[in-house]
Amino acid sequence: MNAEAASGLPSAIKNPGDAVDIAGVPDSDKLPLVLVVVADDDGVTRAMVSGWLRDSGVDVVAARDGDEALVVATAQKPDLLIVDVTMPGRDGHDVCRAIQAASAVPPPVIFLTAHTTTTARVAGLDAGAVDYIVKPFEQAELVARVRAALRTKAARDGFVEQATRDRLTGLLNRREIDVHAEAAVSLAHRHGRSVSFLMVDIDYFKRINDRYGDAAGDEVLREVARRIFAACRASDVVGRYGGEEFLLILPETLVDAAATTGDKIRRVLSEEPVKCDDLRIAITASVGVAELNPGMRTAELYEAADRALYRAKELGRNRTELHRPDLDLVSD
Numbered sequence: 001m002n003a004e005a006a007s008g009l010p011s012a013i014k015n016p017g018d019a020v021d022i023a024g025v026p027d028s029d030k031l032p033l034v035l036v037v038v039a040d041d042d043g044v045t046r047a048m049v050s051g052w053l054r055d056s057g058v059d060v061v062a063a064r065d066g067d068e069a070l071v072v073a074t075a076q077k078p079d080l081l082i083v084d085v086t087m088p089g090r091d092g093h094d095v096c097r098a099i100q101a102a103s104a105v106p107p108p109v110i111f112l113t114a115h116t117t118t119t120a121r122v123a124g125l126d127a128g129a130v131d132y133i134v135k136p137f138e139q140a141e142l143v144a145r146v147r148a149a150l151r152t153k154a155a156r157d158g159f160v161e162q163a164t165r166d167r168l169t170g171l172l173n174r175r176e177i178d179v180h181a182e183a184a185v186s187l188a189h190r191h192g193r194s195v196s197f198l199m200v201d202i203d204y205f206k207r208i209n210d211r212y213g214d215a216a217g218d219e220v221l222r223e224v225a226r227r228i229f230a231a232c233r234a235s236d237v238v239g240r241y242g243g244e245e246f247l248l249i250l251p252e253t254l255v256d257a258a259a260t261t262g263d264k265i266r267r268v269l270s271e272e273p274v275k276c277d278d279l280r281i282a283i284t285a286s287v288g289v290a291e292l293n294p295g296m297r298t299a300e301l302y303e304a305a306d307r308a309l310y311r312a313k314e315l316g317r318n319r320t321e322l323h324r325p326d327l328d329l330v331s332d
């Protein structure tokens with residue numbers, strides 16, 4: 001889970017509800033603003049490929065061997081790697097496998113090789129490469145294959161975006177927030193650190209839909225998402241948990257600090273009505289907070305936050321309640 005994924009994509013929340021653009025790479029001679037790593041132990045090939053790509057408008061980082069390629073790939077997160085198969089030390093296949101193992105959505109790898117046998121090509125594709133360019137090759141072929149690989153990557157990134165984001169608000173969706181929750185809890189247990197869950201529920205949301213219509217309700221949800229996201233730290237994970245309910249995962253945060261965040265969120269939601277055409281819709285929210293206790297499972301932490309939220313509703317709404325083991329019947 002990298003920092004960008006954990007914080008949610010700001011670009012997605014800037015225009016929540018926008019369709020995800022999977023058209024991606026323009027099909028012209030100029031390649032989009034991308035970073036490509038070119039790894040080849042042969043200086044002539046390295047300089048030639050790098051030069052051709054730069055002429056196409058691509059940023060290039062050249063690497064002299066496999067180890068250097070991996071260091072650069074880890075540090076700079078390139079959009080594509082072009083890797084010579086035969087290099088001293090880590091060869092192209094090793095580099096490709098390491099790249100595949102390092103990320104759930106690794107950048108595509110194109111191999112450069114002098115091998116023309118079917119066995120060699122199959123071995124390369126089995127190592128995870130998306131394409132294979134046989135030396136010698138020409139500039140037009142190289143650029144065309146790079147463009148094709150980037151187009152495929154743009155489409156894949158779009159699908160990943162669609163699969164992990166709530167379409168209405170741009171926040172993480174329920175399935176994705178569950179993945180982050182499991183990871184945060186196991187990390188906290190392993191290192192003896194704290195983590196708190198915060199459940200935010202818009203008060204009387206059904207009345208908003210009934211009174212102003214579903215479109216206004218949707219705009220309220222989008223605006224609530226924007227305000228919650230803006231009120232969070234970069235390390236916090238925010239998702240739409242369901243209907244009008246949002247879940248925040250606050251790493252390294254004890255319950256009292258989490259409650260302060262909860263109060264801040266309630267304030268930013270209630271201090272300014274949501275504008276929707278000519279309407280100004282006043283909203284409040286209730287918040288339930290729970291922190292991870294030793295031995296607690298993720299499902300129990302969800303339940304604890306949910307019980308606290310339930311109590312906030314029972315006690316009159318527009319308030320933050322902490323999980324109380326003596327009041328909320330959750331085993332911990």
Ligand SMILES: [Mg+2]
Binds near residue numbers: 040041084085086087
């Ligand atoms: Mg070589």
